[in-house]
Structure formats: structure tokens, C-alpha cells
Amino acid sequence: MAENVTPRVRVPRSAAAGETITIKTLISHTMESGQRKDGDGNPIPRSIINRFTCDFNGQNVIDVTLEPAISTNPYFEFQSLVPEAGTFTFTWFDDDGSVYTDTKEIAIG
Amino acid sequence: MKKTMLRGAIAAAAMIVGAQGALAQDADSLTINGEIDIVTEAPAAAHLDGALRTVYSGWRFRSDETQAMEMDDFDNPGMLAVEDAMVAWNTAEGTEGKSCADCHGDAAESMTNVRAVYPRWNEEAGELRNLQMQIDACRTEQMGAEAWGLDKTPMLNMEALISSVGRGTIVNVAIDGPVADMWEQGRELYYTRTGQLELSCANCHEDNYGNYIRADHLSQGQINGFPTYRLKNAKLNGVQGRFRGCVRDTRAETYAVGSPEFMALELYVASRGNGLAVEGPSVRN
Numbered sequence: 001m002a003e004n005v006t007p008r009v010r011v012p013r014s015a016a017a018g019e020t021i022t023i024k025t026l027i028s029h030t031m032e033s034g035q036r037k038d039g040d041g042n043p044i045p046r047s048i049i050n051r052f053t054c055d056f057n058g059q060n061v062i063d064v065t066l067e068p069a070i071s072t073n074p075y076f077e078f079q080s081l082v083p084e085a086g087t088f089t090f091t092w093f094d095d096d097g098s099v100y101t102d103t104k105e106i107a108i109g
Numbered sequence: 110m111k112k113t114m115l116r117g118a119i120a121a122a123a124m125i126v127g128a129q130g131a132l133a134q135d136a137d138s139l140t141i142n143g144e145i146d147i148v149t150e151a152p153a154a155a156h157l158d159g160a161l162r163t164v165y166s167g168w169r170f171r172s173d174e175t176q177a178m179e180m181d182d183f184d185n186p187g188m189l190a191v192e193d194a195m196v197a198w199n200t201a202e203g204t205e206g207k208s209c210a211d212c213h214g215d216a217a218e219s220m221t222n223v224r225a226v227y228p229r230w231n232e233e234a235g236e237l238r239n240l241q242m243q244i245d246a247c248r249t250e251q252m253g254a255e256a257w258g259l260d261k262t263p264m265l266n267m268e269a270l271i272s273s274v275g276r277g278t279i280v281n282v283a284i285d286g287p288v289a290d291m292w293e294q295g296r297e298l299y300y301t302r303t304g305q306l307e308l309s310c311a312n313c314h315e316d317n318y319g320n321y322i323r324a325d326h327l328s329q330g331q332i333n334g335f336p337t338y339r340l341k342n343a344k345l346n347g348v349q350g351r352f353r354g355c356v357r358d359t360r361a362e363t364y365a366v367g368s369p370e371f372m373a374l375e376l377y378v379a380s381r382g383n384g385l386a387v388e389g390p391s392v393r394n
Binding site: 004006008010024026028071072073075 | 186
């Protein structure tokens with residue numbers, strides 16, 4: 001089980017209709033690759049975030065598959081078109097089955 | 110004619126200084142989150158007379174990409190540690206059942222002027238303490254909790270928290286009074302060559318700052334940005350742990366973290382940064 005997993009997201013509060021905005025996301029996670037061994041020589045089981053998605057009003061913006069080589073605390077910065085006011089939904093999927101979500105509202109103006 | 114020559118000489122001198130400046134550090138200015146202005150360049154303290162004219166934060170020697178990570182808390186991985194420490198700050202521990210917050214309230218108000226003055230003399234204990242020692246003293250004496258230990262993760266996190274609320278305050282470490290002897294010892298260590306490579310701190314950080322050491326720019330070795338998140342090991346690093354790394358690189362046996370030698374050195378190196386701003390948790394490579 002990954003511990004202390006906290007998602008963080010930064011989205012502008014408002015944008016002009018049709019504007020392209022920059023979104024930053026970060027989730028604190030150990031991203032244990034499964035390749036390492038502990039002090040006794042036993043393999044440490046893999047435990048990573050394996051998928052990250054972002055949706056805007058139900059429409060998919062980005063869908064990422066993460067692999068074990070990605071380092072601790074995966075950070076994504078990407079752009080999205082904002083045609084109307086609405087809600088961004090961010091979802092991270094953990095190897096252990098946990099799903100972490102965060103949402104951000106954005107207004108037009 | 111004479112006047113023209115003199116002017117020419119001054120211009121030539123300015124060019125030499127200018128050329129050195131271009132080698133040494135860039136001209137960027139640091140503002141964190143668009144609101145906290147950080148002093149990254151200051152006239153050197155009086156005790157550095159003859160050694161340095163201007164002191165520069167290590168931030169000025171780093172690449173634009175590394176610099177940018179420190180300019181926004183969202184991009185600064187050290188701020189994750191600050192978040193962890195915030196939880197610890199409000200968690201009651203030990204036999205007294207007290208948390209940091211029970212005595213000190215909101216860290217953002219009570220701790221703003223702390224990082225800038227450490228290491229400092231503790232009158233009651235009669236010893237020189239750095240911030241980490243003070244935190245552990247608080248834990249064992251006031252809270253009845255177990256000491257975290259120097260340079261351990263929760264310790265570095267807490268140090269990062271206390272630094273982060275003091276960002277922008279000007280480093281002002283006292284070097285006189287009861288600490289004068291230790292400061293003198295620290296200065297001696299700073300200028301003493303160690304190891305098979307026979308290098309002193311000053312050989313790199315005073316004589317050659319701005320020059321390349323292998324593929325990297327040497328800084329002045331200022332510690333105003335500690336604890337520092339280093340990209341090379343992806344975690345927070347304490348001052349004395351960094352000292353160990355430096356001494357080891359001279360191929361010497363190093364002193365231990367918390368040893369009297371490193372305490373003296375930390376005091377001295379901190380005082381070399383008097384006039385710079387507290388920056389921790391900073392981001393370096």
C-alpha cells in the first residue's frame with residue numbers, strides 16, 4: 001500500500017471562452033518500480049500509479065499510461081482548450097486498486 | 110591626455126570585472142510565487158573583508174530550469190516536505206501530549222524570524238545549537254517525545270517548514286560573544302586543506318566560484334537555501350550532510366553530522382551568508 005498519497009492540481013480560476021490554459025498536476029507517490037531489493041535481498045513489489053486521466057465536462061482531455069521507470073511524485077503539465085465554464089476531473093489509478101480524484105471548477109470571464 | 114588614459118584604465122578594469130561577472134553568476138532575480146522577493150546578492154559582511162566583496166546565493170549559479178523550480182511552490186518538490194511537516198506541527202506527541210502548535214501557534218506567524226538567526230547560542234543549555242538541534246531539544250524537553258535525530262527525514266521536513274515561512278528574511282547570524290571561539294574554529298576549518306586532494310572549502314567556494322568543477326558551476330557554498338532539495342538524490346539535504354559530501358570529495362575522512370567541528374563550520378559558513386535571504390527549501394542540482 002502506498003502511503004501519504006495526496007493529489008495536487010493547479011488550474012486557473014477563469015479563462016476566456018476558447019482559450020488554451022496550462023494545467024499542472026502532481027501526486028505524491030513512492031512509485032516503487034519493482035526492480036529494487038530490500039536490505040535482506042528480497043524484491044520490493046511494484047507499486048506505482050499506472051494511469052492518469054483528465055476530463056473536462058465528461059470529455060477526455062488527456063489519458064496517460066505510466067510505466068515503472070517514472071520517478072517519485074509524478075508531475076504532469078499540459079494544456080487544455082476551455083470552450084465553456086465547467087469542471088475538470090483528474091483521476092489517478094494506483095496499482096493497489098486505489099483511485100484518487102480531484103476536481104477543479106473553471107469560470108468563463 | 111592624462112585624464113583620457115585614466116578613463117581608459119578604468120574602462121579596462123571594468124571590463125575585467127565584467128568578464129569575471131559573466132563567468133560567475135547570472136543576473137536573474139528571484140521572486141517566489143510572484144510575491145516573495147529574495148535577496149540573492151548582497152555586499153559581503155565586514156568579516157569577509159579581503160575575501161569576498163559580494164555574496165551570491167547558490168540559486169544564481171544554477172541553470173534556468175533549476176531556477177524555475179524554486180520560483181513556484183507548486184514546482185518546488187521541497188514543498189511536499191513542508192506539507193508533511195505541517196501535519197507533524199499540529200500532531201501532539203510525547204508524554205506531555207503537546208504539539209508544536211500548542212506552544213508556538215501558527216508557524217507562519219511565530220517562526221518567520223527563526224531560520225535567519227541560526228545557528229545561535231542557547232544561553233540555558235550553554236551550547237551552540239543549529240536549528241535541527243533546537244527542534245530536537247524542543248521535542249525531548251518540552252514535549253517529552255523522542256528525538257528525531259539530525260538529518261533524518263522528519264527533521265529535514267520540519268526544518269524546511271520553518272525555513273519556508275521565513276523566506277525573504279535576511280540571514281543575520283551572530284558571531285560575537287559566547288560563540289566567538291567556535292566561529293574562529295569554523296573559519297580555521299574553512300581555510301584548512303583536507304584530504305588527498307588537499308582542498309579547503311575556500312579553494313573552491315572562494316577562489317573559484319563561478320568556474321566549472323567538471324560539468325557544474327561552483328557556487329560560493331552559501332547555506333541560506335538549506336535544507337535543499339537536490340535533483341541528484343531527489344530529497345531534502347541538510348547542511349552538515351552536504352558538508353560531509355564536500356569533505357568526502359576532497360578524499361578525506363569526514364567529521365560526523367552534529368560533531369563540534371561541523372557545528373563550528375556551520376556557524377562560520379552561515380555567517381558568510383549574512384545579508385542574503387533565507388531561501389529554504391531551495392532547489393539545486
